[in-house]
Amino acid sequence: MVEVKKVLDDLRKINGLNNISLLNEEDKDIIRNLEEENNIGVIECIERKYVIVLTHNSEFREPEKDIVVQNGNGIIFPALEFPEIKANNVVSSSPGINVHNYLRKKFSMDIDDEHATLLVGFNL
Secondary structure, eight states: OHHHHHHHHHHHTSTTEEEEEEOOHHHHHHHHHHSOTTOHHHHHHHTSSEEEEEEEOTTSOOOSSOSSEEETTEEEOOOBOOTTSOSEEEEEEOOOHHHHHHHHHHTTOOOOTTOEEEEEEEEO
């Protein structure tokens, strides 16, 4: 877990990122049940061995790609790269409102409307 601790410590140094926590397997199961199936990014995140929840505000960078994509089946929310973490198979995604509310309550996040939640999954 030394590498995971380093990832968490490095994230805490990035301007605009807050409320950084590592999820456990129970959290992943709950998210799997709460998240909408069109949020492919969140599903990909929780398939990784390690999943971090964090909040970000406008001081953090803009997404490198679109966070919402229209396809033949409607709207999907894809997984995005997260270059701030140097690990294997890193993906990130914004959870839907049900998962956002669960995470906010579980981790006692005192956030305002300027903050959004983000999940980042990775392997070492």
